[in-house]
Every structure is written in C-alpha cells, then in structure tokens.
Amino acid sequence: MTPWLTGQQSQQPSPVIRSVTNEVLVPVVVRDAQGHAVGNLTKDNFEVFDNGKAQAITGFTIINRAVENAEVKSPASSPDGSAAVSPPLPPAQRFIVMLFDVYNLSDTDLAQAREAAITVIDSSLAPTDMAAVVSTSGANSGLTRDREKLKQAIQDLKIKALLRPNDKCPTIDYYQGDLIENKNDSVALQAAVIELLHCFRNILPEQAETIAQTAARRAVRLGVQNYRINLYLLRLVLNGMASLPGQHVVILVSSGFFTTGPEATTLKSEVLDIAARTNTVISAFDVRGLYTTNTGADVTTRVDPDSQRLLDRYRSESMEADADVMGELSDGSGGTFYHNHNDLEGGLRTLISGPDYTYLLAFPMPDPKSKRGHHSLKVKVNEPGLTVQARRGYSTPAPEKHRKQDARP
Numbered sequence: 001m002t003p004w005l006t007g008q009q010s011q012q013p014s015p016v017i018r019s020v021t022n023e024v025l026v027p028v029v030v031r032d033a034q035g036h037a038v039g040n041l042t043k044d045n046f047e048v049f050d051n052g053k054a055q056a057i058t059g060f061t062i063i064n065r066a067v068e069n070a071e072v073k074s075p076a077s078s079p080d081g082s083a084a085v086s087p088p089l090p091p092a093q094r095f096i097v098m099l100f101d102v103y104n105l106s107d108t109d110l111a112q113a114r115e116a117a118i119t120v121i122d123s124s125l126a127p128t129d130m131a132a133v134v135s136t137s138g139a140n141s142g143l144t145r146d147r148e149k150l151k152q153a154i155q156d157l158k159i160k161a162l163l164r165p166n167d168k169c170p171t172i173d174y175y176q177g178d179l180i181e182n183k184n185d186s187v188a189l190q191a192a193v194i195e196l197l198h199c200f201r202n203i204l205p206e207q208a209e210t211i212a213q214t215a216a217r218r219a220v221r222l223g224v225q226n227y228r229i230n231l232y233l234l235r236l237v238l239n240g241m242a243s244l245p246g247q248h249v250v251i252l253v254s255s256g257f258f259t260t261g262p263e264a265t266t267l268k269s270e271v272l273d274i275a276a277r278t279n280t281v282i283s284a285f286d287v288r289g290l291y292t293t294n295t296g297a298d299v300t301t302r303v304d305p306d307s308q309r310l311l312d313r314y315r316s317e318s319m320e321a322d323a324d325v326m327g328e329l330s331d332g333s334g335g336t337f338y339h340n341h342n343d344l345e346g347g348l349r350t351l352i353s354g355p356d357y358t359y360l361l362a363f364p365m366p367d368p369k370s371k372r373g374h375h376s377l378k379v380k381v382n383e384p385g386l387t388v389q390a391r392r393g394y395s396t397p398a399p400e401k402h403r404k405q406d407a408r409p
Contacts (some may be wrong), residue, residue, distance in 0.1 A: 174223025
C-alpha cells in the first residue's frame with residue numbers, strides 16, 4: 001500500500017468496474033447546452049469508433065457520482081449545560097488527491113494555485129471527504145480529513161527547476177526542441193537562430209545555429225524526463241487508490257507539459273486504462289489563467305516585428321501543446337479540464353465537485369498481434385444538443401515478453 005493511502009475506509013461498495021484485459025474501457029461524460037452532465041442515456045444512444053470503424057458496445061455502466069455534502073452541526077448541549085459528544089463522521093465516500101506538478105509550475109503559477117487551493121479546502125471538501133496533497137517531487141500529506149494539515153502541505157510546496165530548459169536566450173522548450181531535433185523543422189530552427197542573433201550582436205549565423213541545435217537536444221532530453229515523472233506518478237497514484245471504495249478524484253495542478261512519441265502515447269493509454277478500472281476521475285487545472293504569448297523583455301525590446309511574430313507563433317503553439325496532455329487525460333477519464341480562465345478559485349471548486357454522471361462503455365480489444373500500436377477513438381451520441389467528452393485513443397499492449405523487458409518503476 002502506498003504511503004498516502006491511509007485512514008478510514010468505507011464499507012459501502014463502489015460501482016462494479018469491468019477489468020477484463022481483452023476489453024477497452026471508455027469513460028464518457030455527456031453534457032447539455034448549459035454544461036450540466038446528463039445521466040438519462042442508454043447504450044443505444046452511443047456509438048464508438050476505433051480507427052474510424054464502428055464497434056459493438058459490450059459493456060455499459062452509468063456511474064452516479066453525485067455526493068451530497070454532509071452537514072456539520074454544532075454539538076447539542078446536555079441537560080447539565082456541557083457540550084454533548086459529537087457522533088463520529090461516517091466512512092469516507094470520496095478520496096481526493098491534489099497532485100501539484102512542481103517541475104512545470106513557475107513561482108507565479110504556484111503562488112496563484114496555492115492561494116486558490118487553500119481557499120477551497122474549507123469551502124469545497126465535505127466533512128466526510130478524505131484528501132491528500134502530493135507533488136511530483138515527492139511531497140505527500142497522506143490521506144486525511146485534517147484541513148489544516150492539507151493547507152500546511154500546500155504552503156510548503158516549492159517549485160523544482162531541474163527539468164526545465166534555460167529561460168534565457170535561446171528560450172527553446174521541449175515542443176520547439178522536438179521540431180528541431182526530431183522533425184527537422186527548418187522554420188523552428190530559424191526562429192531559434194533569429195532569437196540568438198537578436199540576443200548576441202556579434203554572433204555569426206553558423207554559431208547561432210550550432211547553439212540552437214545544442215539547446216534543442218537538451219530541451220528534448222529534459223522534456224522526456226519531465227513527462228515520464230508526471231505520467232509515472234499519475235500511474236502510481238491511480239494504482240494506490242484502487243483498493244479504496246467510493247469515488248476517486250485526482251486533480252492535476254500544472255502549467256502543462258509536452259508529450260510526443262510512442263512511449264508517451266503508451267504511458268497515457270496506461271494511465272487512462274487504470275483510471276477506468278479503478279473508478280477514478282482525473283481532472284486538470286491549468287493555473288496559467290488566460291494564455292498570453294509575450295516573450296521575455298530581454299528579447300522583445302530588440303526584435304523586429306516580423307521576427308516577433310515568428311517567436312510568438314512558437315510560444316503560442318507550445319502553450320497549446322503543453323495543455324493538450326491535460327485535456328487528453330481529463331477527457332479520457334470523465335474529468336474536466338479547467339484552462340484559459342482567470343477564475344482559479346472557481347475552477348478548482350468545480351473540479352473538486354466533479355461531474356454527476358459518467359458512462360463507462362466497453363468494447364472488445366482487437367487482436368494485438370494484428371493491430372498493435374495506437375488506436376484513435378471517437379464516441380458519438382444520437383441525441384441533438386449534447387456534447388461528448390471521452391478518451392481520444394488507446395494503445396494495444398505489447399506482448400508480455402517485451403513488456404517485462406521495457407518495465408519501468
């Protein structure tokens with residue numbers, strides 16, 4: 001049992017989740033025009049497409065996640081005027097893990113997230129809820145009902161800059177570095193060279209290109225370590241919550257991180273498979289607020305308008321790419337992705353509440369020997385005016401002998 005899984009456990013059974021390995025599980029949230037989760041649909045209302053081909057839905061479950069907050073009443077006075085002893089709280093019905101991505105949050109991001117989280121601890125957690133504050137660097141409050149302990153754990157969080165590319169010129173991150181190093185994108189390289197030429201007046205174009213390529217390689221190396229830490233920890237948290245009955249909620253508090261390539265695709269698929277099997281909702285909280293594309297002042301004061309537009313293009317694309325993984329994990333587990341909005345307190349409160357209804361669909365997994373690799377998924381409903389949020393794809397597992405060789409902690 002992992003360290004954060006401590007405390008009282010409920011005896012009430014949780015929804016039966018199918019865990020057959022030859023089935024693909026697809027959590028789905030359907031919302032009406034007002035954004036409210038809809039819970040009155042049947043299996044016949046859904047269609048699932050795997051790589052564009054319609055699939056027979058072999059499993060269908062509706063999970064009602066509506067949990068009424070327990071009211072806390074002041075203890076009644078006994079006849080002699082002394083306070084009566086309050087009855088013990090009932091067993092927990094929800095287990096909530098707030099996972100802070102301290103490798104990608106900036107000082108400003110963390111300060112804003114800290115303020116919002118501390119505020120909603122008292123207002124949004126029901127007295128019966130058990131929660132934990134965990135960080136990607138190893139901080140861990142343990143599951144507890146002690147709100148002061150949770151708030152202190154949030155106060156103690158610190159950012160880690162170990163896996164970040166240099167924030168000085170050239171400002172090449174994993175997204176742009178991948179374009180340069182792995183995709184041979186000449187325009188992305190040109191943008192980095194332009195930035196270097198404006199930062200250092202006496203540098204030659206050939207020297208700038210060499211420096212840019214070196215920075216790109218470093219950004220790729222750090223970026224791979226970055227997404228591994230986040231996805232491995234998510235996998236660990238989900239597995240650790242599997243034995244806890246009731247509702248499981250994981251809230252990823254992050255500024256986003258870029259993922260690309262087969263390894264990242266497989267890891268994301270594994271995370272979503274575990275979330276479906278363990279009745280866990282992953283919601284993501286992008287603390288960057290409204291997105292802006294401003295580059296550093298040391299560059300923008302010296303870059304001509306055309307070059308500035310090119311730099312802003314990659315800045316904007318990178319921010320969207322960093323956010324994509326949060327949307328993918330949220331959509332794929334029936335959670336909510338809160339982003340591009342400045343009401344951080346309201347957003348976090350919404351994520352803690354979670355959707356009232358989630359549909360869990362299942363269909364047969366294709367033979368991995370004939371159809372290995374990544375599969376794109378599309379879920380549709382045949383009722384007008386509804387929007388669907390579901391996982392976008394999955395990866396078929398590798399044969400067991402290869403999985404043992406490739407195993408990681």
